[in-house]
Amino acid sequence: MLQASSAGASSATNPVVKWFGPESMNRVVIGHSFSATSERSMDAHEHVYLEGNTQTHVYLVLSGVVGTYKLLADGRRQIVAFSYPGDMLGLDHPELYTNSAEALCKVRVRCIPINAIDRLMLEEPGFGQTLLRMASHELAETRDQLLSLGRKSAMEKLATFLLHVSRRNNYAGNPENTLYLPMKRCDIADFLGLTIETVSRNFTRLKTAGIIQLVSNSEIKVVRQLDLEAVADGVTTN
Amino acid sequence: MLQASSAGASSATNPVVKWFGPESMNRVVIGHSFSATSERSMDAHEHVYLEGNTQTHVYLVLSGVVGTYKLLADGRRQIVAFSYPGDMLGLDHPELYTNSAEALCKVRVRCIPINAIDRLMLEEPGFGQTLLRMASHELAETRDQLLSLGRKSAMEKLATFLLHVSRRNNYAGNPENTLYLPMKRCDIADFLGLTIETVSRNFTRLKTAGIIQLVSNSEIKVVRQLDLEAVADGVTTN
């Protein structure tokens, strides 16, 4: 049995390498304000924070995967991001969180008080840039998601999602081409703006086309990566 | 004839008040690096920058409205943001712009070289916070848009969009409840992930329901604001 938390477990010994340097952020945070930050371990379905609550901390995911979502009055849900180790959570405009964040599996996060962030921004040269780069990167990813939701078909959305997970899952120790999906079908559906039935049907279509294999509910194998990319980009004739 | 540029014209004398203080950013930028920044006037359909180009500047909209968009290989387009006076453009992760930005009407922007941003982040205490708050705010808006695209019906999307414009348009000198839409139906469609036909049909439905009036193609009047809000939130029985 494999959970996404294994990604985090490995990140302790095999740090996830990321272009913009959240690792360096963690180093800075730990180095300069260790006493003010703490770690928190959470089980699946626990909330990191809730929309509408007063913002107290920013969180850095250390292991596991967190889902960030917004709700409509009638219960419709949109997951706005899946956060992997190295990702930051809860950096909202002052006062209140504008979304809720829920652990999708066992998760560890570092809790950084807001005032520590403010202090570091002033004291530590380069910390502001790191934070801004992380925010810009997050914004770019969210805009990619906007393109998916607004203009891609269900099939294209799912393929895009799998490639997205593939990029985040791609760390040392992972069996070649195998993706672990810590989230359920309903989470994928709420991320892609689809129903679980549509997600399921399109998983089946990809399997039938020989592009992926469904090893188990939470484990898939990408058999033909290039075809998957073609589907994701809508460059396909069928 | 009214263009959105009038918003900008008025912003010179009646500054748009915004909670997070882009005005203060403009003041800081002008105060400390005036020689390095310049203003640029543009006509409708001119591009501020193009996706894939090397990032040279960050832009602050002074007047008019700019549309930021991404394209798929086959030409499908998703507008990811409409930027009004006081909004910032082009703050992408290093190197290349990840989207294109096009003037939707006559536009004035302040051009701030990237290295000026980096320098100010180090030299000016508080500048980093301002920038980060602006980025966080942008992220929050983009996530709201994600909720619209993923989980709202065409009708709800359109109502949400009108309220969104309403909030940005709401400055001194505007006739009460009147919205000016500097963008065409196809821009609205590309923002909401719909076709122009669907947008048009739903404008008509709102008109027929007596919630709005279509004064001209680029001007609408909100007759029943509360009903519009109810539609936007999906709290409606029909």
Added chain:
DNA sequence: CGGGTTTTTGAATTTTATCAATGGCTGTGG
């Protein structure tokens, strides 16, 4: 006023959602 563009409206089609079962895995208790 006139011509080109943009928007609206209509009919048919496609895509996705909804409703309804069925199938399969997992973990537990006899």
Added chain:
DNA sequence: CCACAGCCATTGATAAAATTCAAAAACCCG
């Protein structure tokens, strides 16, 4: 160890929403 219960995921049939294709109407600018 097996049987069963509960949760997920898949599959199927039908319905609803939005798109596509095709005109017609309205608008805007010179």
